[in-house]
Amino acid sequence: MVDPFCALPFFAAVHPEARPARRLTWDSREAGPDVAFVALPGERMHGNAFVEQALAAGAPFVLTDLDVPRAVRVDDAQAALFAWARAERARSPLVVGVTGSAGKTTAKSFVAAALDAQFMPVFNTMPAIACFLIELGGSGRPLVVEMGIDRIGEMAELVDLVRPDVGVITSIGPAHLEQLGSIEGIVREKGVILRGVQGEPVRALVGAQASAFYPGVDSYGFGPVTHAGEDLTVTAQGASFRFAGVPVTLPLAARVQAEAAVLALTLAHEAGVALPEAAVRLAAVSVPGGRYRVHPGRFTVIDDAYNASPVAVRAALDALNGWPGRRISVLGRMLELGPTERELHAGVGEYARSHADLTFGVGAFAAELGDRAFATVPELTAALLAEVRDGDVLLVKASRGISWTPERRAQEGVGLDVVVRALLAARG
Structure with missing residues (x-):
């Protein structure tokens, strides 16, 4: 209230x-x-x-x-809103801030489940975060806040508002380069979450992929990291592993979700939460639509169409590569990549060709992204519906272009949620 x-x-x-x-x-x-x-x-x-x-x-x-x-x-009103948010945030027993070039929403969802925490909805602007802190800061439960940035200085503003007790960076890769300038700029700006405000201590954690950019910071995931899951197995049915001796099973999940679960269990253990109970909650996590949501059926649709960056697309292609059947990648434009965007799209397309049996591309960089290239989303959709058959597995991923008109989205090959809907409708 x-x-x-x-x-x-x-x-x-x-x-x-x-x-x-x-x-x-x-x-x-x-x-x-x-x-x-x-x-x-x-x-x-x-x-x-x-x-x-x-x-x-x-x-x-x-x-x-x-x-x-x-x-x-x-x-x-804006200054008052932020002051109110800081005051209410101070009443929370634990606040976890999550950022990264990919995997933020997935990590947030798994951490919240393990900690039985309140968590931010998808919309994560400064006003949205402030309202969230005011509404739930005094709930007595931990809070998990997704902290995405797209300009220099924004993370410092977010950290000053949220004051996270735990700062997490899931991954580092080319994203929002038009404003952040370079990978070095991304590393620097996102790294602000790992430091406290005016000397306040912060528990800092980075994902395995990001660990090379932050030497000396505790890491999580699988392999040579500080907090590691063991015996990871990923199949079409999902991912399973062990953490501190506790078995974990995640239905219809891939490695990215398993890494998020390791993060979640690490924080749950440090917070004194019983790991078997946390693992049960993790098995029931459902991420929002468009974020590696698997739709099984006579052919399988992997809806990862919410957003895209090179590191996120490669992770999704890694997951696709593990599926049986004919694997089809359906990729659209990745936004805000700056002057090297054609090169970055070409690199992702080459990766797709090595991980999928058929590759489709749409929009401005369609030829770079797939062997079957289409100028517009309607043309792509028609070709897919004519091609798909029982047993296929299709990965659909692109940036959203959320402020664009539907006509421009169709022309530029962003916002492929419409393709997902058409595939699911055709499947029956």
Whole structure:
């Protein structure tokens, strides 16, 4: 419950008709009788333009500098939101921050399951994280926060807001290069999560793939790492391994999910959680759609279409390579790769050709990504539906281009969730 009459960490004039809310939003369309509205500055318009709309929808209160009914009136709504978030975060017994070039959402989901923690939804902007901390910081349960960045300085801002007790980097690879500049820039910026704010201690952990970039930092995964799972086996049915003598089985999972489970069990052990109980919860983890979600049937569709970077696509192709049957890769454009994007797409395409029996590409770099190249998503979809047969395994992966129009998404070969839906519908 979000109570505007609690001891706020900033000066506010609280309207007498304001009342507690179940949660907060900065999108006035989500405001309602249980959802309060925070009026934040936007790229085009200030949230103040939508305060009346939120009030009309029944918002319990609005955080704003306007003098309106049910206002929690402050000089700066954004600064107040962040101050409130820091205060509520301080009430949490444990906060885990997760970043990386790939695998953030998977790691977050597994860590939250092992710790029986509250965790961030997919949308992980600064305002979203602030609202999450305010809503759940005082729940008494650990919190797990996904901390993605796409510009220099952003991780420092996130760390200052979240103050993670544990900082995790899952992997390092070329992603958001247009803003971060280079692999070295990515290593430097993401590495901020491993250091505390003003000397505060942080438990730092990095995945096996990222360990070479952070010498001396504890690592997790399989092989020569600090915290290792043992006897990993990956089949079409899933992944299994042992950790500290405890058997772990993850249905329909691959190595990436198994590594996330090792991270989760490492943190659970350090938090005093019984590992057999944590392992049971891990077996039931379901990651959000588009993140290596396996749809078995007369042909199998691996929906990994939520987003893509070179390191993430290679990991998905490694998983595809372990499946029986005819393996088909369906790849689209990876965004924000800077001036070397053609070379990076070509490298991924070469990897796909060595890991799949048939390779399909779509959009601007279709020929680099696959032997069967298509200009648009509708053309690709039609060709796939004509080609696929019983026993096939199809991996679908590309960046989203979430702010693009549907027409541009189809033309550029991003947002291949529409391909996944068509395949599943055709399968019956």
